[in-house]
Each structure stands twice: as structure tokens, then as C-alpha cells.
Amino acid sequence: MESVFERVEPGARKANKRHILNCALACFDELGLEATTVDTIRQRSNSSIGTIYHHFGNKEGLVAAIYLAALDDQQALITPAMELADDPKGAIAALIKTYMDWVSQQPRLARFMFQARSLVASSHFKGELDARNKQRYGSLLNYLAEGVKKGEIRSLPRETYASLLIGQSENYCRAWLGGRVKGTPAEHAEIFAEAAWRSVACSP
Amino acid sequence: MESVFERVEPGARKANKRHILNCALACFDELGLEATTVDTIRQRSNSSIGTIYHHFGNKEGLVAAIYLAALDDQQALITPAMELADDPKGAIAALIKTYMDWVSQQPRLARFMFQARSLVASSHFKGELDARNKQRYGSLLNYLAEGVKKGEIRSLPRETYASLLIGQSENYCRAWLGGRVKGTPAEHAEIFAEAAWRSVACSP
């Protein structure tokens, strides 16, 4: 978990910044976004108000820093996994399995992402978020377009593909993190990969 | 939109309470949950702090009241639509089309629901939310179980069905409300109903 923030804030100099990020994540996860105050985080991290505001600007900035680091960590696993695949079906399976494995292994981060998403999306970090999402799905969509030409993928409105592919597994992950279902996302990943493929494929 | 709150707070006596709910919804939608203060709502509704706290207890209670009213409004359309269907495929299509139509017609309420969900889920209204969701999916799951016996529906882990059916359309609705896609949910509803069916059906 230390490693998640090492990617965005590397080096010994940033050790305390990473420490604060970790403590903040723990607080948010245990108490919820609203209920954790900046002072709660200060106490847990043995830090000071000044330090926290120096590094993150405000509470929203701290939330966004964790959120974007988590998104980057996810993407750092998904991109290479999809590049290894050699057909659309394999790429879709890689996307879904990698995503569901990540959630299963990083439940605190994943839970935080669901809680913080709408906050980040309505903050002035919206731009950064949109840029990452655009990059995230851009290459996938071009890839699918080829599949359509070859007759492997159904021709559907371009804007529906992302939801058709990731919506089901995302919904299940949220349910698991909220304790409403028991089986880990990882253990059902095949089912969801298969369902996503059925949704967009011309033939099984 | 007045009618949404009439269901839960009927009668002339509750007119002001409904008025506050409507004004609060408008504020939340325009400014976001965090950015709208209780005083913002007081101003917009020409009300008073005392009145607001009398009716809702606290800000969280106000959010939950809107959320649960919206959920009930949705359900009031979905339940009869599904009961009219006479086979699993029709029931699934009714569920998805009714849901997507509702979102298209009530974008403010729908957007609010996505923004407030995790807040309500981590509040002490979690119980009420769980009860409604249990009821919401309970009958659907029993219905699907029959389909499995008849060989129409694939036999999958029970806890995966709800995500498989509603995940895609929910994801698209969120994207539409966030301005990331252009086509209304209603206009793509057939595609999503079809995809959900493909995900769980034995044969097309």
C-alpha cells in the first residue's frame, strides 16, 4: 500500500507526504469522508495542520490526491494486461479480470474510490479525472472499432461500449465493498468477463 | 417534480416541508452536496434554520429524505412494469427500460442519487436503504430462479444476477448525467435491455 503512493510521490523527501496520504486513507475508510476531520488525520499522522495544507491545499485536494493515485495504480496494471491480449475477447477479459483482481486486493482503496468519485468529479480536479478516463477508454474504443470491421463485435453506438463492458463488474465490486455480497470480485471475474463479451460480441 | 415528494409527505400541512425538499434538491444539483450549506437552502426556500432542523434533524437527514423519496418514486414505476411482463426476458426489459426512462425524465433527481448514494449508505439510514434494495431485487431473483429451472436463464451465483442485469445501464446513466455521453438513456434502453438479456440467457 505504501507502493501506491510511491508512484506519484517518489523519494525519501516525500516520505511524510506519503505517510499522510496513507493515514488519511485509513481514516476515510474507517470513518467515512464526512466524518473524518482534518484534525483526525493530523492526529493519526502525528503531523500538523500546516503540513497537511502545505502539501494538499485543502481537504478536497487530499481526497483528490488519493483518488488520482488509486486510478493511476489501477491503470498501471490494466494497460499492460490488455496489451498482451491478441484479440478483442482476450482484451476485454484482461480488462475485467485485472480490474476485479485489483479491487479484491486493494479493498480500502477501491472503497475509497467509490465514496470519493462524485466529490472529485465535482471538484476542480474534474479536468484531470476526465483526461485519465479519456485515455483509459480511448485505446479500447479504437480497438473495438477494428473488431466491428472484422465482424467480431456488434456495431453499437460508440458511447455505449464502455458501459456495456465495465458496468456489470463495477456494480458487483461496489456491492462487495458495501458488504451486500460475499464472493470476492476476483472469484467471479470469469463470469463477468464472459457476460461483457456476450454483450458486445456477434457470436460466442 | 412536486409529485415525487407528495408520495412520502402528502397533504397541505406538509406543503412547506415539500417546498424545502424541492429547494434543497435544486441547490444540491446546482452546487453539489458539499458546497450547498444549510443556509443556502434556508435562503432559497425562504424558510428558517429552525424549520429545516425541525423537519429533517440535520443535513444528512435532509439528503436521506430526498434520496429515499427518489428511490420510492423509481420503484413505484418499476414494480408494476415488471409485473405486466409474462416471461423473464420481458421482465428484464421492463426493469431496464423503466429505469432508464425514469433517469431521462428526472435527471436532477437521478444525478442527486448518484452523488448522495455513498453518503446515505454510510449514514444511519443505511438500514432503510438496505431494506428497500432487498425488496427491490428479492422478487426479481426468485423470478429468475424459475427461469433457471426452465432452462431459459443460465445458472450463475445468485449474488451476481443483480449486477449483471442493472450494472450496464446504471453505468451509462451516470455517464450521461455527468455529461460524458450525449445520447439519453431512454434512447439506448433497447440496447441495454438486450445486453442484459444476453448476459444471463441460455440462448438468444
Next chain:
DNA sequence: ATTAGTTCTAGAATATTATTCTAGAATCAT
């Protein structure tokens, strides 16, 4: 190694916002 510049730490002071409290007005049931 010294020094100028930069980043980091600290916490008191301030500003913003949520919530409580008390009292009176309106409504209802008998």
C-alpha cells in the same frame, strides 16, 4: 563550508458552517 533560496513544519488565529436551544405562532383534537 557558507549562504541564498526553497520546501517543509508548526500551531495560533480566523472564518465558515452545522447544530442546539428557547420561545412564540399556528394547527389540531376533544
Next chain:
DNA sequence: ATGATTCTAGAATAATATTCTAGAACTAAT
């Protein structure tokens, strides 16, 4: 008509976020 209940109002208080100032630690260039 009257006692009980619900509703309205806003000042007072409490909780929380944010700003500000000053000094410590570190970095790079001489």
C-alpha cells in the same frame, strides 16, 4: 374554548475548515 402538538424563527453555540506567520530543514551553487 382549551390543552396538546406541530411548526416557525433566529440568536447562541459548537464543530470544523482554512489562513497566516514564523521558524526549521533541506538543496544547490559558490
